[in-house]
Amino acid sequence: MVAENTTKNLSITLRVWRQAGPNQPGKFVDYQSKDLNPNMSFLEMLDVVNDELTLKGEEPIAFAHDCREGICGTCSCTINGKAHGPGKGIATCQVYMRAFRDGDVITVEPFRATAFPIVKDLITDRSAFDKIQQAGGFITARTGSAPDANALPVPKPDADLAMDAAACIGCGACVAACKNASAMLFVAAKVSHLGLLPQGQAERDQRVLAMVSTMDALGFGNCTNQYECSAACPKLITHDFIARMNRDYLGATLRSAFKPAPLGTGGGAG
Amino acid sequence: MATLDSKIPSGPLADKWRKHKVDIKLVNPANKRKYEVIVVGAGLAGASAASSLADLGYKVKCFVFHDSPRRAHSIAAQGGINAAKNYQNDGDSVYRLFYDTIKGGDYRAREANVHRLAEVSVNIIDQCVAQGVPFAREYGGLLANRSFGGAQVSRTFYARGQTGQQLLLGAYSALSRTIGAGLVEMHTQSEMLDLVTVDGHAKGIIVRDLVTGKIERHSADAVVLATGGYGNVFNLATYARGSNATAIWRAYKRGACFANPCYTQIHPTCIPVSGDYQSKLTLMSESLRNDGRIWVPKKKEDRLKAPDSIPEEDRDYYLERMYPAFGNLCPRDIASRAAKRVCDEGRGVGASGLGVYLDFSEVIKRLGENTVRERYGNLFDIYHEITAESAYQVPMRIFPAMHYTMGGLWVDYNLMSNVPGLFVLGEANFSDHGANRLGASALMQGLGDGYFVIPYTIGDYLASQKPGSRPKPDTAAFTAAEQSVGAMTKRLLDNKGKQPVSHFHKRLGKIMWEHCGMARTKGGLEQALQKIPALREEFWANVLVPGSADTLNQSLEQAGRVADFIELGELMCRDALTREESCGGHFREEHQYPDGECKRDDEKFGHVAAWEYQGADKTPLRNVEPLNYEFVKMSVRNYK
Numbered sequence: 054m055v056a057e058n059t060t061k062n063l064s065i066t067l068r069v070w071r072q073a074g075p076n077q078p079g080k081f082v083d084y085q086s087k088d089l090n091p092n093m094s095f096l097e098m099l100d101v102v103n104d105e106l107t108l109k110g111e112e113p114i115a116f117a118h119d120c121r122e123g124i125c126g127t128c129s130c131t132i133n134g135k136a137h138g139p140g141k142g143i144a145t146c147q148v149y150m151r152a153f154r155d156g157d158v159i160t161v162e163p164f165r166a167t168a169f170p171i172v173k174d175l176i177t178d179r180s181a182f183d184k185i186q187q188a189g190g191f192i193t194a195r196t197g198s199a200p201d202a203n204a205l206p207v208p209k210p211d212a213d214l215a216m217d218a219a220a221c222i223g224c225g226a227c228v229a230a231c232k233n234a235s236a237m238l239f240v241a242a243k244v245s246h247l248g249l250l251p252q253g254q255a256e257r258d259q260r261v262l263a264m265v266s267t268m269d270a271l272g273f274g275n276c277t278n279q280y281e282c283s284a285a286c287p288k289l290i291t292h293d294f295i296a297r298m299n300r301d302y303l304g305a306t307l308r309s310a311f312k313p314a315p316l317g318t319g320g321g322a323g
Numbered sequence: 324m325a326t327l328d329s330k331i332p333s334g335p336l337a338d339k340w341r342k343h344k345v346d347i348k349l350v351n352p353a354n355k356r357k358y359e360v361i362v363v364g365a366g367l368a369g370a371s372a373a374s375s376l377a378d379l380g381y382k383v384k385c386f387v388f389h390d391s392p393r394r395a396h397s398i399a400a401q402g403g404i405n406a407a408k409n410y411q412n413d414g415d416s417v418y419r420l421f422y423d424t425i426k427g428g429d430y431r432a433r434e435a436n437v438h439r440l441a442e443v444s445v446n447i448i449d450q451c452v453a454q455g456v457p458f459a460r461e462y463g464g465l466l467a468n469r470s471f472g473g474a475q476v477s478r479t480f481y482a483r484g485q486t487g488q489q490l491l492l493g494a495y496s497a498l499s500r501t502i503g504a505g506l507v508e509m510h511t512q513s514e515m516l517d518l519v520t521v522d523g524h525a526k527g528i529i530v531r532d533l534v535t536g537k538i539e540r541h542s543a544d545a546v547v548l549a550t551g552g553y554g555n556v557f558n559l560a561t562y563a564r565g566s567n568a569t570a571i572w573r574a575y576k577r578g579a580c581f582a583n584p585c586y587t588q589i590h591p592t593c594i595p596v597s598g599d600y601q602s603k604l605t606l607m608s609e610s611l612r613n614d615g616r617i618w619v620p621k622k623k624e625d626r627l628k629a630p631d632s633i634p635e636e637d638r639d640y641y642l643e644r645m646y647p648a649f650g651n652l653c654p655r656d657i658a659s660r661a662a663k664r665v666c667d668e669g670r671g672v673g674a675s676g677l678g679v680y681l682d683f684s685e686v687i688k689r690l691g692e693n694t695v696r697e698r699y700g701n702l703f704d705i706y707h708e709i710t711a712e713s714a715y716q717v718p719m720r721i722f723p724a725m726h727y728t729m730g731g732l733w734v735d736y737n738l739m740s741n742v743p744g745l746f747v748l749g750e751a752n753f754s755d756h757g758a759n760r761l762g763a764s765a766l767m768q769g770l771g772d773g774y775f776v777i778p779y780t781i782g783d784y785l786a787s788q789k790p791g792s793r794p795k796p797d798t799a800a801f802t803a804a805e806q807s808v809g810a811m812t813k814r815l816l817d818n819k820g821k822q823p824v825s826h827f828h829k830r831l832g833k834i835m836w837e838h839c840g841m842a843r844t845k846g847g848l849e850q851a852l853q854k855i856p857a858l859r860e861e862f863w864a865n866v867l868v869p870g871s872a873d874t875l876n877q878s879l880e881q882a883g884r885v886a887d888f889i890e891l892g893e894l895m896c897r898d899a900l901t902r903e904e905s906c907g908g909h910f911r912e913e914h915q916y917p918d919g920e921c922k923r924d925d926e927k928f929g930h931v932a933a934w935e936y937q938g939a940d941k942t943p944l945r946n947v948e949p950l951n952y953e954f955v956k957m958s959v960r961n962y963k
Contacts, residue, residue, distance in 0.1 A: 074874065100602055100825065107823040107869050107878065115877055116391065119563040123393045124488055124706065140708075147708045151325045171877045172534055180511065183391050191496035192386030192455045196375040196774050199446070199453035203410060216457040216482060219489060223393055247455050250511030263461045 062088045063155040067102060069114055070162045072171050075178075078247070079171065091151035095138065096128065098150055121146045124220035129229070130175055131162040136226035136285040143238040144224060144287040161231040162230035168272040171238060179225045182239060189249045189263035194254050197280070211249050218246040220288040230285035238282035240264050241298035242290050248301055258305035259290060265302055297309030325580050325935045327948045331435040336954045337417075340439040341682065343736065344779055344917060348786035355380030358779065358791035361528055361543040362386070363515045363570050366395030367487075367750025367766060370494035376547075379778055381785075384541060385507055386530055388880075389516040390569040396551060396563040401608035401702065402449075403471060403479035404766040408426075411468050415476040417441045421615045422955065424764060425892040427473040427654050428729070428757020429907035430929075430957040431586070431647035431920060433950065443775040444767050448480055450774055454493040460483050464495060472609050473654040473761040473962075475502055480778050484608055484701045490766055494773070513539070514880065516811075517804040518574045520747065521794045525574075525745035529804045531812075533880060537874040538805055540796035544788050545744045545781060546871040548574060549773065552728035552750035554587065555894065556888045557840075558832025560725035561593060561606040561612070567884040568891050571732050571751050579740040580933035580946060582733035582753035584891065585899035588760055589841050590726030591658035596711050596720075605709055605723040607681070609704055609762040612651040613717070614686040617642050619670040619679050623732030625921045626672050630680055634913045641665055656759045656908045657920075657962060659723035663841050664919065666722075670877070673720050682718035700929025723841060727765060729756040730868045730898075733933040733948070735891060737780035738772060741933075744784060746770035753931070758907025812872050815882045820865035824882045827862045830907025831885070834858070839896050844912045848900040855893040862889060882963065894934055894943065901945060904928045916959075925957045 062258050064087040072079030076248065086102050103113035106258075119127040128145040132138030135323035138148045153159060169177040209217075219242070227238035244261050253260070276295055283292045350358065362373040372384040381671040385613035389395065395533040407420040414539040420441040423868055425432060448466070452458065458480050459467040478815045482489035519527035521540070553568035554560040575581045592607045612629045618640045620626050625633050641661055643650045651658075664677050664755070665671065672678045687695050692715055696703070703714045710720075731753040738746050738754070749769040755766065772922070794800070838851035870876040905914040905921035913921040923929075931948040 068898050069404065090600060093600050094602070097600045097602050101600055104823045104825055107867060108468065108821075110869070112869050114879060119389065119394055119565045120396060120399050121564055122399055122605050123708075124399050125389075125396070126486065126565060127390065127394050128865065140705070143708060147705075149708070149711075151711065154620075156585070179390060184494065184504075185508075186499040188391075189503075191500040194372075194380050194450065194497070195445075195501060195779065196450060196497070199449035202408070202452040203465050207460055209460045209462050210466050211663075212457050216411075216459075216489075218459050218766045219482075219492065220485065222488075223391065225522070231493035246457065250452055250455050250457070252455050274622075314357055322452040 061155065064088060065153060065156070066158040066217060068158055068160045069174070071114070071174055074173060075170055083294060089150050091149065093122070093150045094146060095148035096134070096146050096148065099197040114321060115176050117176045118146060123147045124222060129164045129177065129224055129226070131229055132252070133160050136164060136229040140288060142289045144222070147242060161284065163223050166228045166234035169225060169228065181273070182223050182225065182236070184271060185236065185240060185264050185267050186243065188267035189256070189260040190201055191245070192247055193256060194252070198202055205251055212235055215246050216250040218242045218249070218290065218294055221290055222288060224287060226285040226287060227275065227282035227318060230281040231274065232279065232281070233277060235276050235282070236268050236273040237276040237298070238286065238292060239296050240268050241294040244298045244301060257301065261298060261301045261305050262309065285297040324944060325741045325933065325946050327551060327733065327741060327933055327946055328735060329431065329433065329948060332736065332839060335368030335893060336434060336438050338441055339435050347780065347783035349695065350782045353664060354790050356382060358382065358545070358785050359384065359793060360545050360547060361541060362396065362549060363528065364549035364551060365392035365492055365495070365498060365750070366397035366549060367494055367774045369395070370491070370498040371962055372549060372748055372768050373500045373507050374494065374776045375496035375774050375780065376752060377501040382958060383507045384510065384543065386510045386513045386515060386528070387531060388510055388512065392498055392509065392511065392707065393492065395491060396566050397489045397491045397766070398765055399563065401484045401606065402610040403469060403481035403486045403762040404447065404761040405471065406480060406767065407478060408439055408445055408448060409954045410466060411477045415478050415781060419476065420444060420478065423474050423754070424761060425757070425955055425962055426758050427761035429923065429951065429960055430757065430952065431583070431906050432755055432757030434952060434954055437671065439776070440768060441769050443771045446775055447767060447770045448946035451490060452491050452839050456482065456489045456493040468654065469610060470709055470875070471762040472612065472652050472658070472791070479575055480559050481610070484610070487766060490770065494770070504668065510569045515570045516808045516883070518577045519800050519804045520577055520742060521798065521800045524743045529795060529801070529808050531808070534875050536876065536878045538808060540801045540805060542793050542796045542801065544663060544785055544793045546747065547746040547748060547777065547781070548751050549748040549750045550780065551892055553888070554725045554728050555832065556892045557835045558828045559596065559601060559604050559836070561590060564602060567887070569884050570715040570885050572891055574732060574740070574742070576883050576936050577742065579742045580733040580935050581730070581894060582931050582933040583729060583730035583898065585839065585902060585909050586758045586907065587895070588655060588657040588729060589723045591655055591662055591723050592681060592721045593724035593726070594706065595673060595675065595722040598648040605615045605705060606724070606726065607706060607719060607721055610840060611702060612683060614698070615651065615683050615710040616640055617651050617679055617681055617682040619665045619672060623669045626670055626676065628786045630682070637663050637668070639665070642743055646917040646962045652963045654759060654761060656910070659841055660910060660919070662723055669775060672709050673729065677734055678720040678722045680718035681721045683714060684718070687715065704950050729753065729758060729760055733931070736782055737748070738776055739780070739784060742789055746777060746781060748777060758909055799817055811883065812879065815866065815868045815879060816872060818863070818868065820867045820868050822865050823867055823877060824885050827858065827866060827927070828885045828888065831855070831889055835895070839892070839899050842910050842912050843899050845900065850897050851896040852900065855889060855896065859889045860891070862886065873901040897933065897943070898932055900933065919958070929957065
């Protein structure tokens with residue numbers, strides 16, 4: 054139980070990446086943090102350290118966070134070399150101090166990728182993800198034009214698989230974990246979610262083509278099948294979706310190459 | 324004194340919205356692109372409004388403080404969204420959803436608004452499915468439903484335990500599409516710090532770019548606030564840490580009335596507090612009450628025993644005992660107070676004594692662990708991460724926590740505040756939930772407001788504004804607002820006190836939880852009204868905000884928000900003190916029936932209290948909008 058399993062409090066050394074701004078040099082700085090309750094979350098530990106820094110007249114560590122329950126995708130620390138730190142299927146905000154031992158040195162860095170420039174300390178700019186979504190990560194359904202929700206049955210296995218893919222929280226851990234800083238898992242999750250549903254068929258080809266080309270243009274690398282992305286994913290999204298996306302991409306590329314010329318541009322229309 | 328004309332259409336309840344849509348003015352398609360609309364917030368209400376307005380042809384600018392519009396806290400809603408589809412053939416209807424919501428709100432919401440909400444609920448599900456929201460389905464491929472508190476039908480649509488996430492990502496995808504098409508200009512990491520009014524109309528906002536610290540002015544023909552609720556006044560809440568009241572509070576200070584601030588919802592099923600360092604409380608979805616049974620030991624001396632060592636006959640399934648008809652599915656305010664009562668009696672479990680069991684052993688025995696895992700797996704996982712306990716083996720321990728605010732800026736039937744041109748959607752307004760919100764109704768309201776109400780009603784206002792008449796951002800009103808924002812920032816940074824911002828937030832939270840939480844008294848509220856102004860003075864005398872204004876500065880962001888929370892907390896206590904009755908989430912100990920139920924006073928308080936700012940250190944003015952119940956009889960809620 055929460056209060057009951059309290060063992061000994063711990064003291065740790067925090068080795069944190071400090072960087073004042075996007076184009077400034079950064080470096081690791083050590084901070085001591087003492088007498089921490091193991092039931093404290095990792096971010097609550099940072100809160101405590103920050104209040105101590107504030108009182109000492111130093112600038113607190115900037116870190117991204119919001120919901121603190123693993124769903125908004127804002128928090129994004131690489132802890133001891135692992136995106137979102139120790140533990141499987143969790144985000145940084147769901148790491149608890151009980152995962153560490155007394156005397157540990159804990160290294161904390163931002164998610165590192167060319168496409169995610171550092172804004173300050175542990176905060177990166179992940180707007181590239183939004184740009185990929187804007188390129189095609191949607192089903193065009195203008196408000197008010199929808200048919201009755203039950204008019205189109207969706208087989209349960211398809212709906213369940215679509216939901217597995219849709220669980221992506223857009224945190225970017227897949228990119229941070231990949232040696233190529235590839236966004237393939239992120240893009241594949243959205244392509245699969247929408248492509249598995251009957252509603253998503255009309256734009257299926259153009260969606261995968263647009264999202265992949267935008268991903269490439271934004272400086273993300275390619276997939277070389279190491280699957281670090283799935284291992285780091287706080288929602289355990291499987292790399293199988295990458296294979297699905299590749300298939301979709303290949304098919305869409307072929308179909309677009311052999312697409313008949315649009316009406317009115319060909320001859321013989323009379 | 325503010326004019327509060329609710330603009331509720333005349334005629335039969337079921338015809339009001341239809342008739343109103345015919346009666347209100349339209350903006351012709353060619354003129355729509357001449358109007359600019361600012362939408363602040365991109366949660367369910369903001370994102371759905373921004374994309375829908377853009378699709379209509381308006382020029383839309385959308386602002387969020389997050390780094391992406393996909394992060395708003397709507398994303399954390401777990402359980403589901405209500406809609407009167409009656410797909411289960413169990414007797415549901417628009418009227419029944421309307422009635423359940425009015426009753427659930429303890430007869431303190433507007434009939435016409437709630438009926439409209441029930442009407443559009445069916446369109447919301449259609450819209451979301453068309454966008455590709457992967458709702459749970461039955462084996463035949465049709466949509467599945469579950470039941471939720473305060474209802475005796477199964478009308479809740481869900482996507483595992485991540486319904487809010489999926490609905491938000493649906494709205495975000497629509498918003499992304501309109502951004503990609505150049506129809507919406509998106510401003511992320513931009514926090515609204517003031518509302519600009521020109522000749523009494525809302526015509527723009529002042530924002531701070533949270534990365535560069537730059538203060539920007541934006542003008543528009545209308546401003547839509549969809550900035551969420553103010554539960555973080557309590558510091559510990561199920562809200563995201565960044566959720567704040569600054570946009571609505573600064574709008575209040577520019578003349579928008581704040582309605583029923585004391586109506587707050589304490590959610591019965593959250594993970595209990597474990598220590599002083601705690602930054603937030605985590606909700607366990609109400610959907611768990613479908614299958615989990617809530618109990619405490621009958622005898623005080625059993626409270627620290629292992630739960631499985633307590634035999635059936637020594638357990639008190641108190642909700643099933645007190646409310647046999649609704650049992651564990653009674654409304655949230657009732658379930659929360661019942662938990663408080665058994666803990667006050669000394670029967671609360673866990674070291675702190677502030678907890679009750681939510682037990683799944685019966686359903687696991689009946690349906691097997693796999694079925695339970697399929698239904699609630701992710702919630703059990705969250706519980707395990709936080710507590711290191713498996714709810715498949717031992718009962719969860721839960722306790723009520725601050726979760727939602729029914730109060731908010733006053734709006735009329737068009738969702739326009741008393742400041743013309745200022746619209747308020749979703750949790751930020753006060754209109755649809757009365758004194759208590761039923762589960763799975765917040766998502767419904769956010770999307771209803773954004774997809775199906777504001778696209779119609781904003782035209783009624785814009786049609787009265789000459790196209791192209793919006794003021795330029797270099798006019799005096801904008802300069803003055805920017806200066807006041809700059810002055811506050813400077814004051815915070817120059818203060819150089821001795822305590823960090825969190826110190827004051829924690830103290831405010833404790834005052835609010837103690838005096839303006841689940842049970843309130845005249846004496847307690849009067850004390851709070853002494854303590855909060857003192858805290859405010861201390862804040863401004865002693866707060867320490869490091870860093871500078873021209874860079875990313877999270878301490879500065881938080882300082883401004885907490886300064887607003889302190890002022891808003893005072894208004895909440897003032898409202899709670901004035902409302903000499905109990906209703907829904909507002910429970911005054913002086914006003915209860917012998918069995919501990921809320922005792923309303925419809926004659927004296929069958930109205931909305933809308934507070935109007937009168938200036939710093941002046942008592943705000945309490946305006947009243949009477950609630951005319953034409954179709955439903957205000958009665959004592961009965962869930963027995």
